[in-house]
Amino acid sequence: MMTHLMASKRVWIGMMFLALLLSASLSYPLYEKHLPQPDRFLYNEKQELIAKAPYTPLQAPPFGSDRLGVPLLYKILEGAKYTIGFAIFVSVFRIIFGAATGILLSMYAKRLKGITKGISQSFYNIPTIFMAYILIVPVYITLGINDPVPPTQWIIILFQLSVAVGVALPALTVFIMNEVDEHSKQEYIISAQLMGGSKWYIIRTHIRLFLKDKLFILFMQHVVQSMILFAHLGLLQCFIGGTRDVEMDFGEYKSVSLTSEWSGLIGIDRYEYNLAPWIVLGPMFAFAITIFFLNLIAAGVKDAMEKRVIVITKSIKQPKTPYKKHEAFQFAAASVQSKTADS
Template identity: 40%
Template sequence: MRKDSLLRNVPFVLGVSFLLLLLISSYLYSLYGAQVQPDKMLYDKNGNVVALAPFAPSLEFPLGSDLDGNSFVFKLIEGAKYTIGLAIAVAFFRIIFSFLFGYFLFRLPSSLRNVFSGLANTLHYAPVTIFTYLLIAPVVLNFSWSYDVSTKIIFPMLVLTGISIPVLALYIQNELEAISKKEYIDSAKILGGSGFYLFRKHLAPFLYPKLWLLFVQQVGQVLIIFAHLGLLNVFIGGTDVRVMDVDMKTGETTTQSFSMTNEWAGLIAQNFPYAQSFPWMVLAPVTAFALSILAINSIVYGIENRKTFKKRAVKTSMPAKAVILEQEHFKLNGSSHSSNQG
């Protein structure tokens, strides 16, 4: 195994291990987790009520509980697949479609590419969260009752994927153009290499590492968008609006939005009104978000650090190669000089 292998890169391994552990635990909990009916009251040995839900953090509830007595540990584990899993899926499809569209742009005439570049550059300054909210809200918020859970998951994924494809495709097209200007590309063209051969043998090997790094960065960006949408009461997987109180005199009702999938952004938003009274109800999902983004940044740092290491290794090996070439050159010149004298 090479010394610069990612498996020996501690930040990369720690970040990947943390995310994989959350995802595996979430799917196993959904398949084999016991659905225990929560209890809103805690009793002592004598059967006396000692606490009412929500319960503060303790040995029985390490991260506290919600209003119904559900442990936040299990709620966060259950929602991990809808938070991290969907973020990874959205980032993956963003890279795939952006790569295909970027290569298509790269093959277009320069005049058409300039037109698209001008249009795509405007999206750099567009408020992505607002556009996403306007497109997703009718399905997962306003008319949530008329759609099933799968629709309320797939539709937001499509919106989150499509809204970033123009910008990412432009980035990939610019990277392909920069690589295509290298001298060895001109040499390969002179030798008769076709367009597909040049892409497969010379362009793609330089582009793939950047795509991996871009993929990990996109996972972090999607998680941030999830958090923003949660604060706007748009929950991935659907919003369950419950009646919390009824005024007996006027008949007015007080409602509250709840996440139907326990995704972390929804847990933050639905428990935010209780942030001062029961702070653990907000701190638990916020901490889960922070640790996940920290793990993603650790993966990015590991990949970038590996690239830096490889560049340094190339630079440090250049003087040694130069010395070897100089010695060989000296031997050749010396031998030819001695033969001329003979």
């Protein structure tokens, strides 16, 4: 499969985009001090006031700026590592816990499968975003202007990410459990069980190979789902990492995201859409283009899997039986009569 993956243009394009974006985001603190400092007022060469923040995309290309004069490109680059990193973190642990729990229930705890399915079905009627919001809000951080970032911030972030992992586990566990149950009906697995193969041997030899490709596709899908969950939390004013109040004009305060995570940029400034739509459209464009490339990678992986199946199918050929050209069939009595007539 690796050969087909390396030959897939979709996978290459998607991985290159993510690598460039994450590299620019991770190195952002190194060149941040060399960037022009944001200013809420824009002057021309004659020191005449020509504009006031927020600046349009023409005045501060390519995405414009926010009300503080900070170019949105800087914020998008700063928050990319958190947005994509948090989504990958959530997806990895969803797959690990979901796969482990689903396999264990299918192979070792068959009596609990009915209970697990019942619990999972009850979660279908409750939107995931509501469960995540209810669990995250009690430990949310909101800092004042001069409040230092508490040392427990990363503990709270880990709790928020753990909630994002947990809300999707019931459905994912049941899905993997059903896949393992269905695959366990294959003849070669039944034969392995009859020949004395242990459950751990079947998991290690057969189930692992069967789930390997499916889990990678699920991983890519859950990265996208995690980003969408963050966006929904942002619209509910619940941001990963918390917020800080920043003073504006005449004692007016505005909340800003502590991590510049993209869902925070969208949620905080959603009321600015009528006045300066680019403030919201910039992070939304970053979300959309990143999700597009993630889906592009997933499509490339699916194509590689299908090509591998085709190659394996073509390589399995039926053994050819050698063909001998036989003489025309004759009755023994007819042959004897012909010899008698000749004599």
